[in-house]
Amino acid sequence: MAAAISAAREGACVTIYERNDRLGKKILATGNGKCNLGNLSLSIEDYHSDNPSLAARCLERFGTRETEAFFHSLGLMIKEKNGYLYPKSEQASSVLDVLRMAVERYGVRVVYEAKVNSLKRKKDGGFELGWEMEASDSKSPGQREIFDHVILACGSKAAPKTGSDGSGYQLAKQMGLTVTEVVPALVQLHCREDYCKSIAGVRAEAKIHIRDGRQCVVSEQGELQLTEYGISGIPVFQLSGQVNQLLKEQKGKDLIAEIDFLPEFSKDEWNQFVEERMGEIPRRNCETAESFFTGMLHKKLMLLFMKLAGLKTNTLVKDAGKEQLLTVFRLCREFTLHITGSHSYDHAQICAGGVSMKEVSASLEALKVPGLYLAGELLHVDGRCGGYNLQWAWTSGCLAGRAAAGKDKKK
Numbered sequence: 001m002a003a004a005i006s007a008a009r010e011g012a013c014v015t016i017y018e019r020n021d022r023l024g025k026k027i028l029a030t031g032n033g034k035c036n037l038g039n040l041s042l043s044i045e046d047y048h049s050d051n052p053s054l055a056a057r058c059l060e061r062f063g064t065r066e067t068e069a070f071f072h073s074l075g076l077m078i079k080e081k082n083g084y085l086y087p088k089s090e091q092a093s094s095v096l097d098v099l100r101m102a103v104e105r106y107g108v109r110v111v112y113e114a115k116v117n118s119l120k121r122k123k124d125g126g127f128e129l130g131w132e133m134e135a136s137d138s139k140s141p142g143q144r145e146i147f148d149h150v151i152l153a154c155g156s157k158a159a160p161k162t163g164s165d166g167s168g169y170q171l172a173k174q175m176g177l178t179v180t181e182v183v184p185a186l187v188q189l190h191c192r193e194d195y196c197k198s199i200a201g202v203r204a205e206a207k208i209h210i211r212d213g214r215q216c217v218v219s220e221q222g223e224l225q226l227t228e229y230g231i232s233g234i235p236v237f238q239l240s241g242q243v244n245q246l247l248k249e250q251k252g253k254d255l256i257a258e259i260d261f262l263p264e265f266s267k268d269e270w271n272q273f274v275e276e277r278m279g280e281i282p283r284r285n286c287e288t289a290e291s292f293f294t295g296m297l298h299k300k301l302m303l304l305f306m307k308l309a310g311l312k313t314n315t316l317v318k319d320a321g322k323e324q325l326l327t328v329f330r331l332c333r334e335f336t337l338h339i340t341g342s343h344s345y346d347h348a349q350i351c352a353g354g355v356s357m358k359e360v361s362a363s364l365e366a367l368k369v370p371g372l373y374l375a376g377e378l379l380h381v382d383g384r385c386g387g388y389n390l391q392w393a394w395t396s397g398c399l400a401g402r403a404a405a406g407k408d409k410k411k
């Protein structure tokens with residue numbers, strides 16, 4: 001929609017093919033129904049891409065300020081909360097409504113329930129687009145239409161119920177473009193350990209380090225949620241794309257998540273704390289291990305750590321082995337879980353990977369296929385939670401739309 005509006009504003013005659021019976025279904029699900037449409041803090045560090053310098057150039061040309069101006073021009077009031085941008089109404093439907101109305105106002109033709117399934121370059125210039133109607137009662141395969149320029153903005157294959165089923169990757173491949181490995185991202189992670197069940201429901205501020213052998217490949221801090229199947233929460237979402245990519249590269253080998261439940265302690269502060277607590281044992285010799293560790297972290301965590309250390313909860317601390325007690329303290333800072341995979345695309349907010357950014361220009365035109373543009377999540381640019389993915393959708397959509405209409409071209 002951003003691409004179509006931008007192209008139509010430049011005077012182009014635009015048609016949108018949408019396989020659903022309405023536009024922008026995914027927008028309604030964003031930001032828990034409030035649509036976090038951008039962020040005041042925006043940099044390329046908030047994204048992963050196979051060509052970060054090109055993605056950075058696009059974000060410099062069309063960043064937060066341009067997004068705000070674009071939406072203001074459509075009549076949307078925006079509010080900011082801790083840097084995160086939302087519609088003032090706090091209703092994702094407001095964002096969708098202003099886009100839909102602009103599509104209509106600028107005379108964009110929309111063909112609904114039309115799934116594009118082929119794209120060919122014509123010898124005499126332009127493109128032949130093939131589609132079929134999605135509704136079963138009106139299935140009439142083989143419809144064709146010719147266009148001067150095409151913008152592929154089919155999304156990824158995350159949350160396929162909203163319409164993005166990965167067919168955009170096939171269309172890009174038909175045009176000879178490279179699609180890098182696609183994996184679910186901003187998604188819950190699965191762990192091998194059975195005892196996850198015993199700590200399900202615990203939420204705690206923690207720092208998570210993902211280790212590949214001894215090397216830490218990525219880390220995130222925030223509110224961690226422990227679940228029956230593994231780990232969830234914003235910090236897990238943030239690193240899930242990279243984790244899934246590594247798991248795919250390693251073909252079945254697990255990764256280690258090392259969890260620090262007390263990241264606010266420096267190493268020295270922690271050593272001093274443990275030393276002091278261990279020094280208290282002679283004075284607390286009638287206490288059980290359970291009461292000795294009470295008050296440190298969530299009870300379910302401490303009970304599990306004692307079990308993993310081979311320490312019975314009713315053992316008196318004076319009778320407990322020093323190593324066992326130190327193991328419990330160590331687990332508070334270095335609790336490890338084996339990551340085996342993630343929830344499926346159905347649960348993922350986005351996909352990492354996509355059409356290579358090495359094969360497009362700064363106007364998002366395919367270098368090999370002049371006249372073909374790409375926008376949105378279909379491209380290999382994935383952002384963190386916090387409005388960055390919609391920002392990329394507006395950035396790439398508006399740049400591609402303007403360029404396809406001839407705005408940024410010499411001729």
Ligand SMILES: Cc1cc2nc3c(=O)[nH]c(=O)nc-3n(C[C@H](O)[C@H](O)[C@H](O)COP(=O)(O)OP(=O)(O)OC[C@H]3O[C@@H](n4cnc5c(N)ncnc54)[C@H](O)[C@@H]3O)c2cc1C
Pocket residue numbers: 017018019020023024025026027029030031032035036037038114115116117153154155156158159162163164165166167168348349350375376377378386387388389390391393
């Ligand atoms: C639950 C959830 C919450 C999210 N929350 C946020 C958030 O708060 N902030 C944020 O920045 N991002 C959020 N995202 C991510 C964000 O919604 C996406 O990155 C963004 O919508 C991508 O835009 P897009 O236009 O590239 O793709 P999409 O929004 O997926 O749109 C693609 C459109 O193309 C249509 N289509 C696909 N293939 C074809 C075809 N072959 N023929 C015809 N039509 C086709 C689809 O039906 C769809 O309407 C969230 C995602 C989910 C799932």
